[in-house]
Amino acid sequence: MRTPTPRTVDCGFAQEQGIKPPPPKYEPARLGRSIRVLVNYFLVDCRAQEALHYSTEVNQIFDDAQGGQQVIDFRLKAEETRPVIRQLADQQRWGHTWVYDGKHAIYSTEEICPREETATNVTISRGRRQRKYQVKMKLVAPVAIRSLFEFIQGRADRLPQEVLQVLDIALRHTQQMNPACTAHNANFFFQSQQRGNSLGGGAQAWMGYYQSLKPCKGGLALNVDTACTAFVDSCLISDILLDIGADEHACKKIKSKLKNVKVVSIFDEDNVHKFKCIGRDRPCESMFFHKHSNRDMSVQEYFETVKGKRLRYPDLPIVDCSTTKKPIFIPAEFTRILPGQKVKGKLNAQQTAQMIRSATQRPLERKEYIEDVLRRIQFDDDPTVGAFGMRVSSQMQEIDARILPHPHLKYKDPPCMDVGTQGVWNFTRGVSFFRRGKINSWAFVSFCDERVVNDPGETGLDVFMNALIDVLRKTGVKFQGGPVVHYAQFRLSPREEILQAIDKAKRHFEDKEPNIIICLLPNNAKEIYKSVKLTCDATRGIPSQCICAPKAGIGQLLKGRDEHARRRGRDQYCNNLAMKINTKLGGTNCAIVDVPNSGIPIIGQDKAFMLLGVDVSHPQSQEESEPSIAALVASMDPAGSHYACRVKIQQHGQELVNDFKELVKELLLEFFKHNNRMKPESIIVYRDGVSEGQFDAVLSNEYDCIRTACMEMGNGDGTYCPPITFIIVQKRHHTRLLPAGGSTDRSGNVLPGTVVDTAITSPAVFDFFLNSHAGIQGTSRPSHYHVLVDENNFGPDAVQLMTYWLCYLYCRCTRSVSVVPPAYYAHLAAMRARLLVERDTSDDASSASGFSGAPQFANFHDSLKNVMFYV
Structure with a gap:
């Protein structure tokens, strides 16, 4: 070189x-x-030369009080406009030569409407209801598809983004227009193929697939991959309340997770509502419809007399789906969440762990899943793909690659270590850091129950501390004596406990400010962790190292492991801690x-x-x-x-x-x-x-x-x-x-x-x-x-x-x-x-x-x- x-x-x-x-x-x-x-990646052959771009606007039509019609621009979402465009295509017999982006563009390989702007009314039936829409269309310009291949062949410097978008939409069109398919950006999920991998807390993991068109040196290719996303479980709201409870905390949690989620009453599944809130203080038996049938009537009585349905759980909170124009209250046991809605916000720790397990596929399993996706999609039989002159290979690409030589690493001892080809190496006996940090003063703060961590056996804090100090000494970190140990009494805030530990360390180490603070935390102690980092990082300017007691084997044995495995796991944990501590002290591992x-x-x-x-x-x-x-x-x-x-x-x-x-x-x-x-x-x-x-x-x-x-x-x-x-x-x-x-x-x-x-x-x-x-x-x-x-x-x-x-x-x-x-x-x-x-x-x-x-x-x-x- x-x-x-x-x-x-x-x-x-x-x-x-x-x-x-x-x-x-x-x-x-x-x-x-x-x-x-x-x-x-799957190679895509495209013979189309040009497509026509039509601007599109879909608005809803309402009958006004005088019997006329009024067009209202509600900024409709793709899930509502797609059926409208599909109905318009059937009315005007466009065939399979068109695709719709779900927003404001239709592309076609043939002329499907006059060049000047047109406005067409379309009626969509939903159960017993009908909705009217107006669709405006106008020809914008032709799109030169051949320019994409000039870019791929190196004859043009800039990617014609619109051309790539047209062909990408054409490959997605059939699935996006399919009512049985839930599409999110480039991910596609079919409810009929879901096995209900529960994540808990009213969420499910759905497996689907991702696809995107890529211009590459080797030609146009379709990138297909697995997709796994958390969806809100399609269940009755009462099932969630009975699962996690109906107290005030649970109601707040449900409101946060389900706000604006689409729900229906089991008596009228054509009328979709948005979940607004749920109130612990408003059970069905004490919530009233004012002056229904010329008198006030509780929600419980209304459903029993008008709907003929007796409530099994009248004491559960009521679901509020009210709008600014109309109050809407539905008992939780009659309120069903519509399927195909992504979970909003972060999953909790348990849901995240389960999500990872659901999504994990080894390379061979992933390959087989992707190839199965291609067989199910059947691009060769898709008339829209054919109308745009495309054919998608069914064979995953096999390409050239190289394996680069791995480096050798130098420590203080040994000066040269061959780490091998697997990308993983271990601290063998006698390894010391390349440049060692020095501890002038340090403190150990325990936020765990003192009776638990002071167990005299191998799960005790003393055993762990001796193991950590031994690793620090062997790797070359310099210190004079162990840290000052401070047990939090939980009468003070974590910040005040940290400040007390700092004062103890200064008194013990001849008025030297600690240059590392080690904190022992119980499992799931997010608020304590945040307080520790805020105090150390922003207030006092002292590096901190947090230790999770269960992971360190403090206070409890790691079940299912023999003594040798426990010792090896603790050694590895202490080695990792030593690397972090040395780095925070200014050393180089x-x-x-x-x-x-x-x-x-x-x-x-x-x-x-x-x-x-x-x-x-x-x-x-x-x-x-x-x-x-x-x-x-x-x-x-x-x-x-x-x-x-x-x-x-x-x-x-x-x-x-x-x-x-x-x-x-x-x-x-x-x-x-x-x-x-x-x-x-x-x-x-x-x-x-x-x-x-x-x-x-x-x-x-x-x-x-x-x-x-x-x-x-x-x-x-x-x-x-x-x-x-x-x-x-x-x-x-x-x-x-x-x-x-x-x-x-x-x-x-x-x-x-x-x-x-x-x-x-x-x-x-x-x-x-x-x-x-x-x-x-x-x-x-x-x-x-x-x-x-x-x-x-x-x-x-x-x-x-x-x-x-x-x-x-x-x-x-x-x-x-x-x-x-x-x-x-x-x-x-x-x-x-x-x-x-x-x-x-x-x-x-x-x-x-x-x-x-x-x-x-x-x-x-x-x-x-x-x-x-x-x-």
Whole structure:
């Protein structure tokens, strides 16, 4: 491999002209052992040349008081407009030449209506009711489908997004128009095929499939994968109340989970309502319809006399589905949840665990499931697919791949460790950290019952503490005596308990502030955990390490394990704790053994470099008051192991980072201080969490900000202009690499180091899929890397090997990880910062802010900005 030569960068010219460097267009890399893998892509042949685009608007028609008709724009959803368009197509005999996107566009391979705008009325029957709609259509323009293949063949630089959308819609059209199919974005679920994998709490796991059309170097391909999503169980509301209880807490929980979920009365299933709330203080026997039949009548009496149905549970709370115009109350035992509705919000811990079990498929099982999906869909028999000139291969693609060589790691002892080809290694006897941290003062705070953790046997706290101290000593962490132990008495808040422990440690260790606090927590102690991190991260600026008592074997034996297995499990747990503690103390667990003259970037070179990881964490809540949080981490040492961190709170959903230039400049200054007044000679950026539609905007903003920060770091003359390599990291995709025979890891997945940069990658830019980790359960997901800028002129082999080898430097485990550590650390820092977004729910705060729960952000303490406390 050749030694990379950085390109000369004219900073001033680029800044003045606003010029961005062109994306590198490298040939496929060659390094590594060649293999073949299967990929869940199916080749698509398309003969269509053109389609017609019609703009479409669907509105509902109501009869007014004077007997006329009034068109109302209700912004109808796709589930209501699709039947209308299907009915219109039948009325006007469009055949199978059209497809509908569910919003405002119809595409057809033939003319299906006049070029000028038309308005057609359509009536839809739903049970005993009929609804009237008006459909407006107008020809917009033809769509040149052939332009997509010019892009694939390299004769055009920009992807014609509308063409890809047309063909994608055509392949999904039949299933999306099928009333028996529940479609969510690119995922499809059929209720008839669900086996009812209960998640508990009124939720079920549904198995379906995902499909999306991809333009690749090897041609147009359909990406098909499994999909597993949590749906609200289609049951009676009374079943949920009888399962979890009907007290006030349960009613609040149900209201939160089911708000706006669609329900029907079992007496009138054609009339759909939205669940509004449920009240503990409003059972059916005490809730009245005012002046029904000229007198007040309870809901219980109404259903018994008018509907002829006696209530079995009259004391259960009533379901309120009222609108602004009409009160609607239905007994819980007569209210059924409609099927096919996704669970909103987060699943709880038990549901998440069950969800993972339901979705897990080993590579061979996943392959068979996907192939079965293709057989059921039967694209060859789909007249719409045929009308758009497409044929989909029934064979999963088998493509070229390579397995990159693994690195050797250096510790203080041994200086060179061969970690093998499986991506997993163990701490053998005599291993000590590469650079050891030092504990000047420390405290151990137990938030568990003192009587339980002080068991005199092997599950006691003393036994665990001795094991942890022994591991710390063997790995080289320096300390004088064990920690001060403080037992929380639960009369004080966790914050006050932490502060008391800090005072005890200072008195014991000659007035030295602790530089690590270890906290023992019971299972499911989320609020205590949050309070600990808020106190340590924001208030006192001391790194903390939390331990879960059951996982550590404190207070209870791990059932089903013999003594040897328990001891091995505890040793592994203590080893992992030691790695985290050493990192939080400023130590380095391991580094990559230098390979002189290999040409591998940043490894074995004397030139100073900076690895910059960037991520933006968006809240799961759709509330606009919930902020997004941006995090930047930057390496400070020649081993690329120690990182400084900066975080920024910003508007909900915003991907571009506020004050990016200032944050980068702060990190450059920290690098300057840590490295004897030396500046980075090259910068490598790993940017996480960006969709392909945002590439240009993110690159334009962040590349410019890094350039400007570097110029301002110079002598004011713009002479400091290090070359930048800018790489986007994507994890949320549906590409899976499956073994096609040959070697696999212990879980049956492709080996760590498997890389693909042909056939399924982009025709326009240099990108690659890298499976850098060993599988644990299910099918491994490779990370997708897009190299948008490479001013360092690393080249394809060097970029891939550098990225892969860095995955062995993740500080929390003795495994290579699935995502390059700078991006991983930025994600961890952003998630830790989310714990510091507090909501003041007091009445005073609510009235002062004008709304309940205004978020307040407590930033990290200044003393932690260069400490990896978030790992």
